[in-house]
Amino acid sequence: METLWFCLVAIMVAGYVVLDGYDLGAGFVHLFVARDERERKQILATVGPVWDGNEVWLLAGGGTLYFAFPALYAASFSGFYLALMIVLWLLILRAVSVEVRNHVDSPLWRPFWDVVFGVSSSLLCLLFGVALGNVVRGVPLDASGYFFIPLWTNFLAGNEAGIIDWYTLLIGLASLAALALHGSLWVALRTAGDLSARSRRVAGRLWWAVLAMTAVITLTSFRIQPHLYGQFAQWPWGYVFPALAALGLGGMLVFIRARDDLRAFLASCAYLVGMLTSLVFGVYPLVLPATRPEFSLDIHNAAAPLYGLQIGLMWWIPGMILAGIYSAFIHRHFSKRVEAE
Amino acid sequence: MDSALAIHRLHFAFTVTYHYLFPQLTMGLALLLVILKTLAIRTGKPIYDEAVRFWAKIFGINFAMGVATGIPMEFQFGTNWAAFSRAAGGVIGQTLAMEGVFSFFLESTFLGLVLFGEKRLGPRMHWFATLMTCTGAWLSGFFIIATDGWMQHPVGYTLGPHGEIILDSWLGLIFNRWTWWQYAHNMTASVVTASFVMAGVGAFYLLLRSHEEHARVFVRVGVVAGLIGTIFMLFPTGDRQGIMIAHHQPVTLAAMEGHFETMQGAPIALIGQPDMDRLALDNPVLIPRALSFLTWKHWTAEVKGLREFPRDQWPDNVPLLYYAYHIMVGLGTLLIAAMVVAGFLLWRGALFHARWMLWVLLLAVPFPYIATTAGWITAEVGRQPWLIYGLMRTAEGVSPRVSAGNGLFTLLGFMGLYLVLGILFLWLVWREIEHGPGAAATAEGGH
Numbered sequence: 001m002e003t004l005w006f007c008l009v010a011i012m013v014a015g016y017v018v019l020d021g022y023d024l025g026a027g028f029v030h031l032f033v034a035r036d037e038r039e040r041k042q043i044l045a046t047v048g049p050v051w052d053g054n055e056v057w058l059l060a061g062g063g064t065l066y067f068a069f070p071a072l073y074a075a076s077f078s079g080f081y082l083a084l085m086i087v088l089w090l091l092i093l094r095a096v097s098v099e100v101r102n103h104v105d106s107p108l109w110r111p112f113w114d115v116v117f118g119v120s121s122s123l124l125c126l127l128f129g130v131a132l133g134n135v136v137r138g139v140p141l142d143a144s145g146y147f148f149i150p151l152w153t154n155f156l157a158g159n160e161a162g163i164i165d166w167y168t169l170l171i172g173l174a175s176l177a178a179l180a181l182h183g184s185l186w187v188a189l190r191t192a193g194d195l196s197a198r199s200r201r202v203a204g205r206l207w208w209a210v211l212a213m214t215a216v217i218t219l220t221s222f223r224i225q226p227h228l229y230g231q232f233a234q235w236p237w238g239y240v241f242p243a244l245a246a247l248g249l250g251g252m253l254v255f256i257r258a259r260d261d262l263r264a265f266l267a268s269c270a271y272l273v274g275m276l277t278s279l280v281f282g283v284y285p286l287v288l289p290a291t292r293p294e295f296s297l298d299i300h301n302a303a304a305p306l307y308g309l310q311i312g313l314m315w316w317i318p319g320m321i322l323a324g325i326y327s328a329f330i331h332r333h334f335s336k337r338v339e340a341e
Numbered sequence: 342m343d344s345a346l347a348i349h350r351l352h353f354a355f356t357v358t359y360h361y362l363f364p365q366l367t368m369g370l371a372l373l374l375v376i377l378k379t380l381a382i383r384t385g386k387p388i389y390d391e392a393v394r395f396w397a398k399i400f401g402i403n404f405a406m407g408v409a410t411g412i413p414m415e416f417q418f419g420t421n422w423a424a425f426s427r428a429a430g431g432v433i434g435q436t437l438a439m440e441g442v443f444s445f446f447l448e449s450t451f452l453g454l455v456l457f458g459e460k461r462l463g464p465r466m467h468w469f470a471t472l473m474t475c476t477g478a479w480l481s482g483f484f485i486i487a488t489d490g491w492m493q494h495p496v497g498y499t500l501g502p503h504g505e506i507i508l509d510s511w512l513g514l515i516f517n518r519w520t521w522w523q524y525a526h527n528m529t530a531s532v533v534t535a536s537f538v539m540a541g542v543g544a545f546y547l548l549l550r551s552h553e554e555h556a557r558v559f560v561r562v563g564v565v566a567g568l569i570g571t572i573f574m575l576f577p578t579g580d581r582q583g584i585m586i587a588h589h590q591p592v593t594l595a596a597m598e599g600h601f602e603t604m605q606g607a608p609i610a611l612i613g614q615p616d617m618d619r620l621a622l623d624n625p626v627l628i629p630r631a632l633s634f635l636t637w638k639h640w641t642a643e644v645k646g647l648r649e650f651p652r653d654q655w656p657d658n659v660p661l662l663y664y665a666y667h668i669m670v671g672l673g674t675l676l677i678a679a680m681v682v683a684g685f686l687l688w689r690g691a692l693f694h695a696r697w698m699l700w701v702l703l704l705a706v707p708f709p710y711i712a713t714t715a716g717w718i719t720a721e722v723g724r725q726p727w728l729i730y731g732l733m734r735t736a737e738g739v740s741p742r743v744s745a746g747n748g749l750f751t752l753l754g755f756m757g758l759y760l761v762l763g764i765l766f767l768w769l770v771w772r773e774i775e776h777g778p779g780a781a782a783t784a785e786g787g788h
Binding site for chain 2: 060076088148320323
């Protein structure tokens with residue numbers, strides 16, 4: 001039952017990364033892909049009706065994590081206190097910038113909110129990567145089941161590490177690159193004209209950066225967290241996850257060159273899901289590795305009691321099927337390419 | 342009081358009070374939008390559709406503010422109240438996760454359609470989208486109240502060998518009696534807020550003699566809904582809430598009424614200042630025997646006074662609780678009076694020319710917000726010193742490793758950010774009101 005909920009939480013996280021990933025990425029790339037007000041508006045129009053629904057995956061995922069693994073929620077949220085508060089502020093600024101931008105037609109108002117939107121989106125891409133990096137590296141949990149780490153200390157990934165060290169920053173940059181690619185493929189897919197073509201060209205260039213970052217973080221992750229080795233050695237079928245990522249990465253290049261925007265975007269989804277599931281599989285059954293292994297949180301010591309997990313399935317599964325339908329519906333409803341006005 | 346605890350409490354109190362300024366309008370307004378949209382379809386008059394478009398824009402701005410300030414609430418359970426989350430996450434995590442799964446997806450999907458899809462959907466589907474947005478908002482309210490209801494009156498759990506709180510009845514959690522009365526009271530209050538806002542904006546236009554046709558719709562719908570809402574707020578919902586507190590939280594009842602001495606046929610204090618050194622109410626204006634009757638439905642029933650209970654069971658800020666409760670009741674009474682008079686004038690066909698009453702409706706707009714906020718302060722300060730009533734004290738629930746300094750840093754950050762948001766919000770809403778609901782504002786999407 002704990003393993004099942006571990007998988008369901010992973011699905012929520014993957015859903016969030018794929019969905020909000022494209023609008024966060026689009027927020028980052030719109031800073032330099034769009035040439036003028038017209039094109040910026042075009043990009044925002046692709047995001048406007050859907051970003052809110054995408055962000056709900058974060059809330060629903062957080063809620064799911066909360067009730068299935070309360071000890072993990074408590075330890076990680078209080079331990080990463082400052083980073084999470086900064087994430088909240090960025091989410092607020094981003095939401096406000098999308099909502100208020102078009103309310104006022106002024107040459108000062110719109111560029112200001114465009115910059116807020118772009119900067120908050122990019123920092124969020126970076127910070128979500130940093131968060132994943134922390135989960136892989138491990139945190140100084142102790143016997144009480146809690147920890148607290150500052151934002152940064154000496155930037156070494158050792159025992160005194162802060163939330164940001166060279167390794168987590170590297171993962172953050174990798175995530176920024178991957179979501180920038182994801183976002184530019186989204187823009188290429190959902191816009192028409194020059195903007196779409198330019199976005200595709202940008203994606204073609206970003207692809208090389210993502211390839212390089214993927215190689216680097218794969219090598220460093222195995223050095224930082226030896227647990228990963230054992231995991232893949234013990235269950236070789238787990239290689240399907242990295243294989244999915246590799247396939248997605250390769251597919252992207254092929255489809256970008258073939259100008260098949262839909263398949264390129266889907267390949268990017270596969271890449272993101274593959275990378276995320278590889279990481280999650282590698283860490284399992286831990287949910288938050290500790291610097292001293294005996295204090296690590298795993299699916300058993302962090303999970304809620306059995307009854308709650310069982311009853312949770314009864315409403316969670318139908319609820320998420322409904323949510324999936326809404327999500328698919330709204331994406332279909334707003335699926336026309338946005339033309340420049 | 343340990344300073345980290347004080348800061349974490351203030352952190353939550355500040356962010357939740359600010360947050361709830363927005364949902365209290367949107368939940369009620371969602372219902373009024375469904376009513377307006379229904380009128381539009383039933384009568385076929387374009388004026389109702391224009392009213393829907395106008396209020397949907399106000400709704401959209403409030404909704405965005407509600408979402409932006411709501412996300413921090415879910416996070417803070419983990420960041421600032423980690424020990425509480427670890428102990429109770431298996432129970433209240435259920436209701437919080439259900440909120441995400443059942444209402445947020447619904448709301449966000451259909452609100453997009455309400456705001457951007459009127460032309461493509463056609464009137465019936467647009468009505469349906471409005472109804473679904475309303476359903477999402479009301480479900481969301483339910484799951485949050487279910488969470489708070491469980492903290493006020495925990496049910497459906499057993500204690501494990503080490504004192505762990507283990508959920509053993511999901512139905513018990515959902516059908517908590519406390520939750521349903523609190524929910525009814527809260528949602529009614531939300532309708533009251535929305536009614537006063539709608540009627541107030543209508544009165545504003547009538548006084549200015551602009552957009553008069555729309556304004557009459559706003560005032561009519563606002564006053565009718567407000568009249569029903571304010572009465573329902575008092576009876577049965579407020580009444581039942583009081584009875585539940587008398588039964589399950591007698592200390593809280595004594596503190597909020599400023600009732601220090603146990604007596605039969607206890608009076609109710611309308612006004613008075615609690616003196617916590619002498620343990621008495623200064624300058625009281627009393628209605629004899631009323632408290633006994635209201636709580637136990639018996640004029641001579643015994644009501645326990647605060648002195649009866651050990652000090653460590655008392656809410657830790659009795660004067661704040663007392664004033665919050667009295668402000669809620671006092672303003673609630675005035676709101677009922679305002680709606681009764683306005684309703685009477687509307688019935689006699691004199692309301693639209695009674696400028697003094699339109700002024701009253703206009704100036705009344707802030708008061709349901711104040712009354713609702715005071716009501717929530719009553720509920721939450723009244724629960725103290727408990728975080729989960731009778732099970733876990735507030736001091737035990739705080740994050741053990743997050744220092745006062747870090748907490749103050751983020752509290753100040755939120756204060757600054759929310760100040761900016763507040764100014765932005767007021768300005769945007771003012772622009773919409775100034776622009777008005779007329780034909781010029783009817784373009785699809787509006788912006």
